[in-house]
Amino acid sequence: MGIEPNSDNNSSTGGDIRLKSGREGLMGWLNPTRYGWERVPYWLQRLTGVGLLIYFIGHIYETSSLVNGINAWNSMLELTQTTGGHIFLLLVIGASTFHTINGLRLIFTESGIGIGRPGRPDYPYDATSLNYKQKSGIWVALLLATIAMLYGGMVMFGDVN
Amino acid sequence: MSEETNNIKLKVYRTNYNKEESPHYDEFDVSVKRWTTVLDALLDAKSYSDSSLGIRYSCRMASCGSCGMKINGKPRLACYTKISELNDQTIVCEPLPNFPRIRDLVTDFTEFFAHHKKIEPYTHNEKVPIDVIKKDDLVEFKQTPEDVDKYLQFSYCIKCGLCYSACPTVATDTKFPGPQALSQAYRYTADNRDSGESTRFNIVDDRHGIWRCHFAGSCSNVCPKGVDPALGIQLLKGHLIGITKNDKKIATLRSKEE
Amino acid sequence: MPLLKLRESQIMKIHYLTGICAIFFVAIHILFRIGMGMSFNESLEYHNVVANYHNIYYVILLELILVFISIHGFNGLRIILLELKQNQWWESTITILVLAAMIGVIAYGTRTIIIGSQL
Numbered sequence: 001m002g003i004e005p006n007s008d009n010n011s012s013t014g015g016d017i018r019l020k021s022g023r024e025g026l027m028g029w030l031n032p033t034r035y036g037w038e039r040v041p042y043w044l045q046r047l048t049g050v051g052l053l054i055y056f057i058g059h060i061y062e063t064s065s066l067v068n069g070i071n072a073w074n075s076m077l078e079l080t081q082t083t084g085g086h087i088f089l090l091l092v093i094g095a096s097t098f099h100t101i102n103g104l105r106l107i108f109t110e111s112g113i114g115i116g117r118p119g120r121p122d123y124p125y126d127a128t129s130l131n132y133k134q135k136s137g138i139w140v141a142l143l144l145a146t147i148a149m150l151y152g153g154m155v156m157f158g159d160v161n
Numbered sequence: 162m163s164e165e166t167n168n169i170k171l172k173v174y175r176t177n178y179n180k181e182e183s184p185h186y187d188e189f190d191v192s193v194k195r196w197t198t199v200l201d202a203l204l205d206a207k208s209y210s211d212s213s214l215g216i217r218y219s220c221r222m223a224s225c226g227s228c229g230m231k232i233n234g235k236p237r238l239a240c241y242t243k244i245s246e247l248n249d250q251t252i253v254c255e256p257l258p259n260f261p262r263i264r265d266l267v268t269d270f271t272e273f274f275a276h277h278k279k280i281e282p283y284t285h286n287e288k289v290p291i292d293v294i295k296k297d298d299l300v301e302f303k304q305t306p307e308d309v310d311k312y313l314q315f316s317y318c319i320k321c322g323l324c325y326s327a328c329p330t331v332a333t334d335t336k337f338p339g340p341q342a343l344s345q346a347y348r349y350t351a352d353n354r355d356s357g358e359s360t361r362f363n364i365v366d367d368r369h370g371i372w373r374c375h376f377a378g379s380c381s382n383v384c385p386k387g388v389d390p391a392l393g394i395q396l397l398k399g400h401l402i403g404i405t406k407n408d409k410k411i412a413t414l415r416s417k418e419e
Numbered sequence: 420m421p422l423l424k425l426r427e428s429q430i431m432k433i434h435y436l437t438g439i440c441a442i443f444f445v446a447i448h449i450l451f452r453i454g455m456g457m458s459f460n461e462s463l464e465y466h467n468v469v470a471n472y473h474n475i476y477y478v479i480l481l482e483l484i485l486v487f488i489s490i491h492g493f494n495g496l497r498i499i500l501l502e503l504k505q506n507q508w509w510e511s512t513i514t515i516l517v518l519a520a521m522i523g524v525i526a527y528g529t530r531t532i533i534i535g536s537q538l
Contacts, residue, residue, distance in 0.1 A: 028332025112399025121387025
C-alpha cells in the first residue's frame with residue numbers, strides 16, 4: 001500500500017514521481033535527546049533490557065561451573081571476583097534496578113493508570129500524559145538505581161554485609 | 162509593536178529525486194521581525210531568492226497540518242514556529258522524518274493516511290444506516306457535553322504527521338500504524354456513538370499494532386494541537402488488556418418527536 | 420506453533436506477569452548472597468553455594484527465576500528484533516530462534532540446578 005520508493009507508477013501523485021524513504025532507522029532509537037524527558041527512559045529501558053539479557057545468559061553459564069567441581073568454581077570466581085568484575089556487577093545492579101522501577105511505571109501507564117484523563121486542550125497544550133507523576137517516576141527509578149549501585153559498591157568493595 | 166529586524170540564516174534541505182539531484186543544503190539570508198514564523202521566512206526565501214524551493218503549506222494558522230517539517234532537529238509546524246522562539250541565528254529546515262521524500266521539504270503522506278484508514282475512522286453504529294435516502298431519515302444522537310469531553314481532544318487531530326515523525330517505533334517498523342492512527346482508534350472507542358470497539362481491538366491487537374508503542378511520549382511532546390496521542394494509546398491499551406473498563410453507554414437516538 | 424497463534428495482548432500480559440514475579444524471586448535470590456549472616460565473598464565459596472542447592476525451596480526459586488526471566492527477556496528481545504525488520508521470513512525466524520533460545524537457556528540452567536542439588 002502506498003507509493004513504492006523509486007517507483008515510476010504512482011497514480012496518487014499523478015505519474016512518475018520518485019521518492020526516497022525517509023525513515024530514521026536505528027538512529028531514531030539511539031538518539032534519546034530532542035523530545036523531552038520521557039524519551040530517555042524509553043532508550044534506557046531498551047539498553048538495560050538487552051544488557052541484562054546478555055548478563056543473564058552469562059550468569060547461567062558461569063554458575064554452571066559448579067557442576068564441574070570446586071576447582072572449576074574457583075577458576076570462575078578468579079575471573080569474576082576481580083575489580084573489573086565488581087564494576088561490571090555494579091552496572092548490572094544499576095541496570096536491573098532502573099529496569100525494574102521503570103518497568104513497573106510502564107506497566108501502570110500502559111494500563112491507563114497515572115496518565116490523567118482526556119479533557120479540553122488549551123494553550124500551551126501541555127500533554128496530560130507527560131505529567132509530573134511520570135517525570136518524578138523516572139527520577140525515582142534513576143535515584144533508586146544510583147542508591148542500589150552505591151550500596152552494591154559498599155558490599156563489594158567495603159566491609160558492609 | 163517592535164519593528165526591530167534581525168538577520169538570520171535559513172538552511173534548507175534541497176533535493177529532487179526525479180532529477181537525480183543529490184541532497185544538499187541551500188542557505189538564504191532572511192530579515193525577520195519579532196513575530197516572523199519559519200513559514201514566513203521560507204516564503205520570503207522562495208519569493209526573493211529561489212522560487213524553485215518546494216514547500217507545502219496552506220492555512221498558515223496551525224489548522225490544516227500541511228507545513229510540518231523538521232526545524233532545528235525537531236518536527237514542528239512551520240507556520241506555528243516563530244523564529245524568535247528557536248533562539249538561534251541559523252534555522253535548519255529539513256523534510257519530516259519517517260515520511261518518503263518527494264522534493265525539498267515536501268513528503269509523501271500516502272502511507273500515513275493508509276494507516277489512518279485501516280483503523281476505520283468513522284462511527285460504527287448498526288442502528289443508523291450509512292446511506293440516507295430520505296430527509297426524514299436524518300437522525301441525531303443524544304450525547305451530553307460530558308460524553309463529548311471523553312474524546313474531544315483526540316478529535317482535534319489535524320493529521321499533520323509530526324507525531325508520526327517523532328515516534329521511535331515508526332523509525333524502524335514499517336507496519337506500525339503510528340501514534341495518529343492509534344489515538345484515532347481510541348477517539349472512536351471513547352465516542353459513545355460508536356459500537357465498533359471489538360472491531361478496532363482486533364485491528365490494533367497485532368504483532369505490529371498498539372503493543373509496539375512503548376510510551377516514549379515523543380508524539381505528545383511534538384503535537385501542536387494538544388491531542389496527546391500517547392494518552393489515547395495508553396488508555397486504549399488499558400481497555401484492550403482488560404485492566405480498565407470502557408464504561409460507555411451507547412448513545413440513544415433522538416426520535417423525530419423530541 | 421502455539422506461540423505464533425497467541426494474540427499480542429496475551430503475550431504482553433505474560434510479559435508483565437513474568438516481570439512482576441521475577442522482581443520478588445530475584446530479590447530473594449540476592450538476599451541469599453548478602454543476608455545470610457556472612458560476607459558477600461564468603462557466601463560465594465563453593466561449599467556455601469552447594470549448601471544453598473540442597474535447600475529445596477531455593478532450588479524451586481532458582482527454577483522459577485530461570486523460567487520467568489527467560490520468558491521476559493527473550494520476549495523483550497523478540498519485540499526489539501520484530502521492530503527492526505518486517506517480512507514474513509524474518510518474523511517467523513525470529514520467533515522460532517527466540518523460542519529455541521528460551522528453551523535452551525531454561526534446559527541448561529535446569530541441568531545445573533539438578534546436578535547442583537545432588538552434589
